[in-house]
Amino acid sequence: MGNALKALLAERHIYGYSDFLAEYKRRANELDLPRGALPPTRSQYYRWISGQVRTLPRGDHCAVLERMFPGWTAEGLFSNQNHQDNSLYNPKADGGVLSSITPAIEPAILEGLWVTGYLLGGTRQRHVDLSTITATGTGIKSRNYPPRPRVEGDGFGHETETSAKLFGRNIMGHFRNTNDRYFYGSLHLSVLPGENILDGYYTGFTNDTHVVAEPWRWIRIEQVSVAGVDLSLVVLGEPGAVYDAIVKHPQLGGPIALREIIETS
Template sequence: METALKALLRERHLHEYLEFVAEYRRIARDLGLPRGAEPPTKATYYRWLSGQIRELPRGYHCLVLEQMFTGWTAKELFARAEPRRGRTADSGLLASIPPAVDPAHLAGLWVTAFIFDNLHHVDLTTITIANNAVTARNSPPAPRTEGHAVGFHNDINFSLFGRHLIGQWRNTSDRYFYGTIHLAVLPGETVLDGFHTAVLTDTQVTTGPWRWVRVEPRSAHGIDLTAVTLGDPRRLYNVIAAHGHYGPPIPLAQLTEESR
C-alpha cells in the first residue's frame, strides 16, 4: 500500500519532482523559512514516496509538507494508509480532495466583479470561515450593477478542494437568480479567478468570468462600510480584470466614487 503523501501528491498533480520542488519553494517562502531550508534532493524525494524511511524528515521538511496538505500531520503523510477523507459524505465525489490552502487565509474583505446579462457588476464581499464552512456575503457597502438602482445582493456557500473554491450563489435581492461559482485560489491568496453559471430564465443558463481581489486590510480598518459608495461598475470591472495574477491587495480608496 502506498503512502498517503504519494497518493495526495498524485491527486494534486505534483508527483513529478520538479513540480513538487516548485510548490515546496513557494510554501517555504510563504512560511518565511531561512534560505537553508532547501527541498529534498531528487533521490530523497523518491525515497519519501517509496515509504523507505525509518524516521521523519527534518523539521522544516515536515513543516512545509503539513502546510502543503492542510489537516495532515507529517506522521500521517508518511504512513502506509489510504488517504483519509477530509470531509463528510455530503461533499460527494470530491470528498477525498483535501484543501491545499488553509481556508482561514481567505477570510476577509474582497472586491469582486462579474458580467451578468451584459451588465457589469462590482461589490465588496466578506468571506467568513466558521466551523470549517466557507461563506460569503456582498454587503455592505451596497453592491453596484449597471442599469440597476439596486445592485445584486448575493449569498455564497463554498467548499475548498485543492486550491479551488467551488460553490453556489443566490441573489437575495429578488430570490430568482441563482447559480454556481468556481474560483481558483492563485498563489499568494490575493486573487481568486474563475467563472459563474447563472439562471437567466427557466430555460436558459448563462456564464461568465468572476474575479476577486483582496482589499488591503489596513486600508479598510476603522472604515464604516455602510457609508462607502463604490465607484462606477464598468470602471471598477476593468480595474479588477487588469489586476495582475500575483499583484498586491487593492486599497479601499481606489474602489470608491472619490477615486476617479
C-alpha cells in the same frame, strides 16, 4: 506501492524531487523553523513516497508536510494506501467525487475584503460589489454587503452570500441572493498566483429552463486602505468604471486600494 503523500503530490502534478523541493521550501518559509533545519535530500524524498517509511521523519519535516497538506497529519501522509481512510481512495464514501482533492492553499489566506464584478445573465449589465471572505475549514464563505452592491442602470444590485470549498487552487461552490431569495447558482473560481485575484465564472438562470454562465472576477482590497473605514457608509463607484477596473487589472497584479473603487467627497 505508495502512500497518501505520493497520491496527494500526484494530484498537484508534483512527480519529481526538484518540484517537490520548491514547494517544500515555499511552505517552510511560512513556518518558524529552528535554524539549520534542512529540507529532505533526494534519497529521503524517494524513500518517503515509496511507502517504505517505518518511523516518521524528524519534527521539522513533519511540520512542513502538514503545512503543505492542510487537514492531514504526518501519520496520515505516511500511512500505506491500503490503510488510508476510505474517503481518500473511495470518494463516494463521503458523497463527493472531489473529496480526495485537498486545498493547495490554506483558506485563511483568502480572508479579507475583495471587490468583485460580473455580468448579469441575459441583460449583461455590469454588477459590482465589495465582498468579505471568511475561511471555513476546507473552504470559504462570503457576503457582499455592506456596502450595497451596484448594478449598471438599476441603482442597487444583488445582495449575495456564497459558500464554497477549495479543491487544489480552485474554489467551487454556490451562491444565493439574500434580497430576493430567488436567484441562486454555482461558482468556480481559480486562485491566481499571489492569491490577490480570483478568476472564473458563475452559473445561474434567467428562468427555470434556461441556464446562463458569465465571468466573475475578484480583486483583493489593500488591507491598510480599509483600516478604520465603516463599510456601511461607503458608496461604490459607478458600476461600469469599477467593473472595467476589475477586468483590466493585471493577471499577476497586487491588491488595489479601496479609494480607487468608491465614491469620495
